[in-house]
Amino acid sequence: MSRPDLPTPQLWTFHGGLHLPDEKALSSDQPIELLPLPPLLIIPLRQHIGAPARPGVRVGDQVGKGQVIGTADGYVSAAVHASSSGTVIAIEERLIPHPSGLPAPCVVIATDGQDAWAPLPAPLTDYRHLDPALLRERVHWAGVVGLGGGAFPTSVKLRSERHIETLIINGAECEPYITCDDRLMRERSVQVLEGARIIRTLLGAERVLIGIEDNKPAAIAALSAALADTGPDTHIRIIPVPTLYPSGGERQLIRILTGREVPTRGLPAQIGVACQNVATTAAVADAVLLGRPLIARVVTVTGRAVARPGNLTVPIGTPLSHLLAYCGGFREVPRRLLCGGPMMGFTLSDLEIPVTKAFNCLLALTAAEAPDPGPALACIRCGRCAEVCPVRLLPQQLYWHARAKAFDRAQAYNLFDCIECGCCAQVCPSHIPLVQYYRFAKNAVWAQEEERRKADQARARHQARQARQARLEQERQSKLRKKREILDETTAAAVPGGVADGDLDARRALIEAAKQRAAAKKAAAQSSTEPVDQG
Amino acid sequence: MAPENAHSRPPPAAVLSSPHGPRANRVDQVMLQVLLALIPGVLVVTWFFGWGLLINCVLAILFATAAEALVLRLRRRPVLPTLGDYSAVVTAVLFACAIPPTLPWWLTLLGMVFAILLVKQLYGGLGYNPFNPAMAAYVFLLIAYPLEMTNWLAPHLLTQHHLTLAESWRLILFGALPPDLSWDALSAATPLEALRTQLREHQVMDAIRGAPWWGSLGGRGWEWVSSAFLAGGLYLLWRRVITWRIPVAMLGSLLLLAGLFRLIDPQHYPDPAFHLWSGAAMLGAFFIATDPVTASTTPRGQLIFGAMIGVLVFVIRTWGGYPDAVAFSVLLLNIAAPTIDHYTQPSVFGHGRKS
Numbered sequence: 001m002s003r004p005d006l007p008t009p010q011l012w013t014f015h016g017g018l019h020l021p022d023e024k025a026l027s028s029d030q031p032i033e034l035l036p037l038p039p040l041l042i043i044p045l046r047q048h049i050g051a052p053a054r055p056g057v058r059v060g061d062q063v064g065k066g067q068v069i070g071t072a073d074g075y076v077s078a079a080v081h082a083s084s085s086g087t088v089i090a091i092e093e094r095l096i097p098h099p100s101g102l103p104a105p106c107v108v109i110a111t112d113g114q115d116a117w118a119p120l121p122a123p124l125t126d127y128r129h130l131d132p133a134l135l136r137e138r139v140h141w142a143g144v145v146g147l148g149g150g151a152f153p154t155s156v157k158l159r160s161e162r163h164i165e166t167l168i169i170n171g172a173e174c175e176p177y178i179t180c181d182d183r184l185m186r187e188r189s190v191q192v193l194e195g196a197r198i199i200r201t202l203l204g205a206e207r208v209l210i211g212i213e214d215n216k217p218a219a220i221a222a223l224s225a226a227l228a229d230t231g232p233d234t235h236i237r238i239i240p241v242p243t244l245y246p247s248g249g250e251r252q253l254i255r256i257l258t259g260r261e262v263p264t265r266g267l268p269a270q271i272g273v274a275c276q277n278v279a280t281t282a283a284v285a286d287a288v289l290l291g292r293p294l295i296a297r298v299v300t301v302t303g304r305a306v307a308r309p310g311n312l313t314v315p316i317g318t319p320l321s322h323l324l325a326y327c328g329g330f331r332e333v334p335r336r337l338l339c340g341g342p343m344m345g346f347t348l349s350d351l352e353i354p355v356t357k358a359f360n361c362l363l364a365l366t367a368a369e370a371p372d373p374g375p376a377l378a379c380i381r382c383g384r385c386a387e388v389c390p391v392r393l394l395p396q397q398l399y400w401h402a403r404a405k406a407f408d409r410a411q412a413y414n415l416f417d418c419i420e421c422g423c424c425a426q427v428c429p430s431h432i433p434l435v436q437y438y439r440f441a442k443n444a445v446w447a448q449e450e451e452r453r454k455a456d457q458a459r460a461r462h463q464a465r466q467a468r469q470a471r472l473e474q475e476r477q478s479k480l481r482k483k484r485e486i487l488d489e490t491t492a493a494a495v496p497g498g499v500a501d502g503d504l505d506a507r508r509a510l511i512e513a514a515k516q517r518a519a520a521k522k523a524a525a526q527s528s529t530e531p532v533d534q535g
Numbered sequence: 536m537a538p539e540n541a542h543s544r545p546p547p548a549a550v551l552s553s554p555h556g557p558r559a560n561r562v563d564q565v566m567l568q569v570l571l572a573l574i575p576g577v578l579v580v581t582w583f584f585g586w587g588l589l590i591n592c593v594l595a596i597l598f599a600t601a602a603e604a605l606v607l608r609l610r611r612r613p614v615l616p617t618l619g620d621y622s623a624v625v626t627a628v629l630f631a632c633a634i635p636p637t638l639p640w641w642l643t644l645l646g647m648v649f650a651i652l653l654v655k656q657l658y659g660g661l662g663y664n665p666f667n668p669a670m671a672a673y674v675f676l677l678i679a680y681p682l683e684m685t686n687w688l689a690p691h692l693l694t695q696h697h698l699t700l701a702e703s704w705r706l707i708l709f710g711a712l713p714p715d716l717s718w719d720a721l722s723a724a725t726p727l728e729a730l731r732t733q734l735r736e737h738q739v740m741d742a743i744r745g746a747p748w749w750g751s752l753g754g755r756g757w758e759w760v761s762s763a764f765l766a767g768g769l770y771l772l773w774r775r776v777i778t779w780r781i782p783v784a785m786l787g788s789l790l791l792l793a794g795l796f797r798l799i800d801p802q803h804y805p806d807p808a809f810h811l812w813s814g815a816a817m818l819g820a821f822f823i824a825t826d827p828v829t830a831s832t833t834p835r836g837q838l839i840f841g842a843m844i845g846v847l848v849f850v851i852r853t854w855g856g857y858p859d860a861v862a863f864s865v866l867l868l869n870i871a872a873p874t875i876d877h878y879t880q881p882s883v884f885g886h887g888r889k890s
Contacts, residue, residue: 015884020556176556251885264885342556370555377562377620378662382827384560386834387778391884396832397876414883422554429560430662436552 012259016388030310041317042354048145050076064118079143083295083315086111099346142287148277151358165272167205171212172248175341180298185219189226195281214240305334305364321351334364377430385424395424402441566621572767579763583690583756586703587636595627598647606656629669646672689723690756726754727858739802753812768821782820784841819861836879
């Protein structure tokens with residue numbers, strides 16, 4: 001499909017997976033619309049994995065569009081920028097889209113409607129001949145993070161100690177309902193390809209494979225056409241992959257396209273692969289070729305509870321209520337309001353939560369779309385979960401051990417290899433919330449490890465203190481002993497025959513004798529000088 | 536209505552974990568599929584052996600449901616939702632398919648109380664029982680009441696006496712035979728039992744195959760029963776209620792062993808098809824060994840589990856003390872299932888394939 005002159009590339013499969021009703025037709029025909037500016041932007045300082053950005057503005061400051069308002073704090077961190085011009089009215093904790101539902105520090109900007117750009121760095125159009133460090137620095141400055149949901153700072157992934165043979169661009173978008181990457185590939189195909197070329201240059205990869213699920217023929221066609229238009233590029237291939245959830249999982253897509261499995265706890269770089277999402281790739285192109293930071297992203301607003309589902313370019317920090325109002329609000333009261341898709345998304349508790357860089361879909365499901373699964377029944381050990389698990393885990397055994405709080409047993413069954421894709425829970429005839437059990441077990445293990453780490457620390461501190469005290473005591477003792485020895489030596493020298501240690505009377509007598517001798521000496525000296533004075 | 540709604544909070548139910556979409560399956564649907572798949576077998580048995588099985592089904596379902604409701608009341612568990620999973624009904628129908636069609640009603644009652652009370656609910660109910668309840672009850676009765684449990688009717692092809700519905704009821708409820716009939720006229724040995732007896736009498740296969748009860752695949756009539764259960768099993772495979780591993784491994788190992796001995800000594804071992812189309816081989820392979828609760832759950836484990844059942848069935852049928860062996864074999868492997876599972880864990884993605 002990508003290039004007629006090339007043979008169809010070999011594809012591999014992963015174990016399990018699910019054919020789900022994709023529900024993408026609700027929004028896939030809606031072109032990306034630019035969302036009007038909201039009056040208020042709430043920009044979290046941490047929208048990525050790693051250290052939160054350090055706020056670089058104060059309350060009352062005027063900021064321009066694209067101005068850095070939070071600087072990256074270290075290597076694994078990302079800068080955040082003002083998505084529009086206006087005034088900083090608060091730097092405080094606000095609710096953010098996070099499964100925990102907890103608030104986090106945000107910069108709140110009252111927009112002025114001018115949407116005036118701050119001074120931007122010069123475009124780096126000639127990227128092929130520039131220092132790669134300069135390009136990475138640009139991407140780092142632009143605050144680009146993985147837009148597929150991972151939100152890992154992209155600049156970190158643009159350097160590799162190991163040789164990268166294959167760059168995979170992930171356009172699979174396997175979660176039902178979500179269409180933002182589909183629309184982006186159709187409407188911004190040139191940027192996606194440019195970004196892919198930039199990243200390939202940076203990593204020195206031999207080939208670029210753009211994997212797209214075959215339920216998005218328009219995206220495949222658009223990218224293929226753009227590839228043909230931009231001249232022959234034998235390094236890039238667009239590969240339709242069979243639609244099967246979760247083929248968009250990083251490790252699953254790498255498996256499909258290369259036949260190789262990323263080692264557990266390892267990185268794709270270990271098998272010579274790097275993987276980037278299509279939207280991330282386009283954001284890299286914007287940063288390098290236009291000098292623009294990541295201040296907006298495409299968000300799908302969908303679900304049958306939304307009056308007019310669509311795809312919107314949303315300034316980062318826009319409250320969800322603003323998106324919803326633009327889409328005509330709710331058609332009916334949603335049963336669930338989610339960030340992300342129905343398989344892996346998490347519920348949102350409030351509509352004043354802002355869109356962040358990783359926010360790909362606002363999903364409002366009706367009661368029919370997200371029916372109450374009812375009370376969980378007993379596991380009948382049917383094994384459907386193991387059949388669909390893309391990681392070849394035994395979800396059932398994990399469930400028993402997580403439920404029994406036998407966390408070491410759960411870990412022996414490779415709890416931490418679980419990618420929480422939700423396939424097992426989806427097919428469970430007993431409607432057991434399996435993923436929830438695994439999250440619970442993982443959190444408990446993390447808490448245990450944290451506890452153990454703290455206990456170890458405390459024990460180490462305690463032991464160090466005891467050692468210090470013992471050492472000081474020893475030093476004191478040895479000093480005392482030395483003093484005593486010196487004392488003993490001097491007294492022994494003064495009184496031939498020596499004095500028993502602790503013989504106080506004898507010592508006192510000696511001291512008294514010494515005093516008398518000194519007094520006599522003094523007196524003698526005085527008497528001998530007097531005549532001289534007189535004389 | 537939209538803008539005001541846009542600011543309303545989602546309902547509090549929204550704190551549940553992903554996935555959020557409608558679930559693909561439910562326990563009661565699985566059980567109903569199994570019951571549906573049993574219908575052809577039940578109908579064919581009824582065709583060849585009279586109303587007994589249907590009456591036993593009704594009685595067994597009644598007793599099993601009552602026993603389950605009683606225990607649930609005693610355990611202070613919700614009664615109706617648990618009854619609604621139909622697992623007790625499946626146990627009852629499987630039990631009814633295994634017992635002779637004229638078994639006295641009080642043995643059915645005993646069997647169902649044993650299955651539901653002791654084998655299922657004492658261990659914690661559906662999902663926790665280590666043994667298949669229907670098979671455990673069958674084996675219990677077979678050992679305690681060997682006469683009643685081996686008293687099979689002759690298929691209607693081989694007898695002129697057919698019990699009417701009322702006569703069947705009277706026989707099961709009161710043990711009363713129609714006045715002009717004796718047990719000898721009604722009953723007949725099952726093909727496996729007949730074969731066993733005749734081999735013990737030093738007859739050779741060539742002679743046995745000439746007997747009136749011998750059909751083309753198994754015993755006359757019985758081969759159709761097995762084919763009907765096979766059809767139901769294929770339906771379950773098609774609907775993905777069960778996977779191919781256990782039935783294929785069980786029937787495969789039975790076929791292999793039977794074929795091997797047939798090759799070695801064709802005069803003293805029946806052909807492999809006879810093993811597959813006689814007794815409870817088909818019913819066991821598709822409906823009993825595949826009981827998810829008590830079977831092995833790992834892919835390789837299911838192959839071992841199924842194959843071992845096939846081996847035991849052949850061994851007990853050929854050299855053991857009972858003509859058929861599916862229930863014993865399944866129960867023996869039920870005990871082994873957790874151990875098999877432990878040693879057959881699949882290699883996890885990214886851990887390097889062990890193969």
